[in-house]
Amino acid sequence: MSQVAGTSWNIALLQTDIMTGEPQRNWEIMVRWMEEAVAASVKPDVIVLPEMWNTGYALSQIDQLADIDGSQTREWISAFAKQHDIHIVAGSIAENRAGKVFNTMIIFNRSGEEVGAYSKIHLFRLMEEEKYLTPGEAFLSFELDEMKAGASICYDIRFPEQARTLSLLGAKILFVAAEWPHPRLHHWRTLLMARAIENQMYVVACNRVGNTVSDSFFGHSMIIDPWGEIIAEGSEREEIVTARIDLTLVDHVRNKIQVFEDRRPELYGVGFGRVAKVYP
Numbered sequence: 385m386s387q388v389a390g391t392s393w394n395i396a397l398l399q400t401d402i403m404t405g406e407p408q409r410n411w412e413i414m415v416r417w418m419e420e421a422v423a424a425s426v427k428p429d430v431i432v433l434p435e436m437w438n439t440g441y442a443l444s445q446i447d448q449l450a451d452i453d454g455s456q457t458r459e460w461i462s463a464f465a466k467q468h469d470i471h472i473v474a475g476s477i478a479e480n481r482a483g484k485v486f487n488t489m490i491i492f493n494r495s496g497e498e499v500g501a502y503s504k505i506h507l508f509r510l511m512e513e514e515k516y517l518t519p520g521e522a523f524l525s526f527e528l529d530e531m532k533a534g535a536s537i538c539y540d541i542r543f544p545e546q547a548r549t550l551s552l553l554g555a556k557i558l559f560v561a562a563e564w565p566h567p568r569l570h571h572w573r574t575l576l577m578a579r580a581i582e583n584q585m586y587v588v589a590c591n592r593v594g595n596t597v598s599d600s601f602f603g604h605s606m607i608i609d610p611w612g613e614i615i616a617e618g619s620e621r622e623e624i625v626t627a628r629i630d631l632t633l634v635d636h637v638r639n640k641i642q643v644f645e646d647r648r649p650e651l652y653g654v655g656f657g658r659v660a661k662v663y664p
């Protein structure tokens with residue numbers, strides 16, 4: 385049974401494998417995982433899916449495989465959220481909008497209403513995303529149970545400006561969908577912890593597992609509290625990673641160490657900061 389809306393949530397991260405280039409099969413697999421998550425003895429308030437779970441990194445065929453306007457995904461996920469009375473941060477999907485393909489996270493509330501959509505703004509050149517995908521142009525802050533949250537996709541977490549901007553807009557929790565591969569596990573864990581500590585917010589990150597011809601994805605989905613403590617972490621296999629989070633902890637941490645009051649934005653940013661001395 386859900387606790388008081390907006391203060392305490394049970395989270396379930398669906399740390400699944402993804403079949404490259406098989407959207408129908410991926411939907412069938414994902415719906416089984418979602419059904420397993422909602423049937424658990426502790427029913428989740430929020431379930432989170434990984435990045436590009438409809439197609440995987442089938443980039444050379446992505447314009448044919450991407451969901452047109454995300455309409456099929458929207459119909460399916462909205463119906464599931466409403467039927468099961470849960471919020472769904474639907475990872476991200478390849479979405480074809482007027483012939484351009486975006487890597488888009490879509491979020492639905494318990495009533496099945498879409499409360500936000502965010503297209504990845506930082507495309508990852510190491511996987512040639514910029515050759516096949518179009519970047520989004522805006523951050524996304526959204527609300528679930530009147531609690532402000534922010535959206536982030538994989539490579540985005542290397543850019544602290546995004547999470548900082550979202551927390552300045554009021555976000556108390558950052559949802560991250562990822563397909564983050566070996567050998568950069570150390571980066572994944574460190575960056576997620578840093579985003580939680582510096583912004584004094586929950587970071588809830590779902591990463592896929594499994595292999596493609598070129599990459600091996602390590603899972604290690606994580607739920608990190610605003611002190612930077614890891615309260616749940618996945619293995620390298622398919623599983624549902626769960627934890628209960630108390631969102632009132634965010635205000636407690638922000639009152640204890642007043643990072644947001646102590647910021648000096650007038651000194652930040654190249655061209656804005658005053659450099660006292662330059663050596664040599």
Ligand SMILES: O=C(O)CCC(=O)C(=O)O
Pocket residue numbers: 508511537538539540542563564565568571
């Ligand atoms: O930044 C990284 O090391 C991984 C990023 C990534 O795999 C992605 O954005 O898809």
